[in-house]
Amino acid sequence: MITESKRSRLRDLLSMLKVGEEAKYVSGEHISRALDISREAVWKYISMLRGYGYRIDAKPRVGYMLVQRPDKLYPWEIMLELGKCDMVKEIIYYEQVESTQDVALRLAEQDRDSILVVAERQSRGRGRTSRLWISPDGGIWFSLIIKPRVNVRDVTLLSLATALAVCNTINSRFNFAARIKWPNDVIINYKKVAGILIDMSIEHDAINYAVVGIGVNANVSIDSIERMISNTDKHYYGSTSLMHELGKAVDRVRLLASLLRELEHIYSRLAYRDEILAAIRSVMMLGPVRVIEGEGNDAFIDGVAIGVDDDGSLLVKSYGMIKKVTSGYVHVRYVR
Ligand code: BTN
Secondary structure (H helix, E strand, O other), X not given: OOOHHHHHXXXXXXXXXXXXXXXXXXXXXXXXXXXXXXXXXXXXXXXXXXXXXXXEEEEOOOEEEEEEOOOOOOHHHHHHHHOOOOOOXXXXXXXXXXXXXXXXXXXXXXXXXXEEEEEEEEOOOEOHHHOEOOEOOOOEEXXXXXXXXXXXXXXXXXXXXXXXXXXXXXXXXXOOOOEEEOOOEEEEOOEEEEEEEEEEEEEOOEEEEEEEEXXXXXXXXXXXXXXHHHOOOOOOOOEOOHHHHHOOOOOHHHHHHHHHHHHHHHHHOOOOHHHHHHXXXXXXXXXXXXEXXXXXXXXXXXXXEEEEOOOOOEEEEEOOEEEEEOOOOEEEEEOO
């Protein structure tokens, strides 16, 4: 396990070694002076970065140049891209873990806060209603511990606001028209690109803590997801990934950092209900739906989703009546 001080050294070193068009050789002496470490230590950190998959060119008497970064969600990369963000004080990183949500929940139970748990892969990712969440390499799988100052009756709002942040981030970065599929799936062209799971501890009508788990199919191969899903007995409705929709891979570190900034912004506005509700309504997917109760498809109503109520419930018009859909154990399937 890499210590916090080594992590911040790697971050400082990387901030000096720019990649891409800005890339240039930086002398070992310059790095050693700027970071106040010996030349040997510079060499040690360069070797460490190489060990993490960075391609760094070294020219005798000239210096070092960063040629390529690995496509990894390393904490120092996230911190560098994120800058100041009060919502994230610590990052716990895994190459592979069963579920970031379970790790974060254990920490939250120990009263830890503002921690981001992120993984390259999850072997037992959890989805809503006890589903398995397929989490291969290339996705963005993370859980964040927050202490939101919202009343228990606004839990649905918190979850919709989270989906709003994901939509806004995807739409502004890639110019998509991603929408919220109630209650908190994010879809592009009727296919799911991101899912949200929020676990909460509630005491005396107040939210003690919430663990916000978000999975974004960023650079995930859809064929591999479909193959994995076909090996499970779980109900499946089309998935997509940003890479699939764009025809090229996205920079996951930049996307995650933008998403965290957007989450921080939207959570800071939760008290302004009307503003948040208006933003949610502007990206909510409406139209013909089938509302299915429970896992078995036996009890359902067909209707048209016509809006979102002030408490966050979905308003479905069916045979002239308006039904409020509130329970998280209800599936809403949009009918095309
Ligand atoms: C859903 O749409 O059913 C919710 C999916 C939530 C998946 C994320 S990935 C990171 C975090 N860890 C988990 O085990 N689940 C959530």
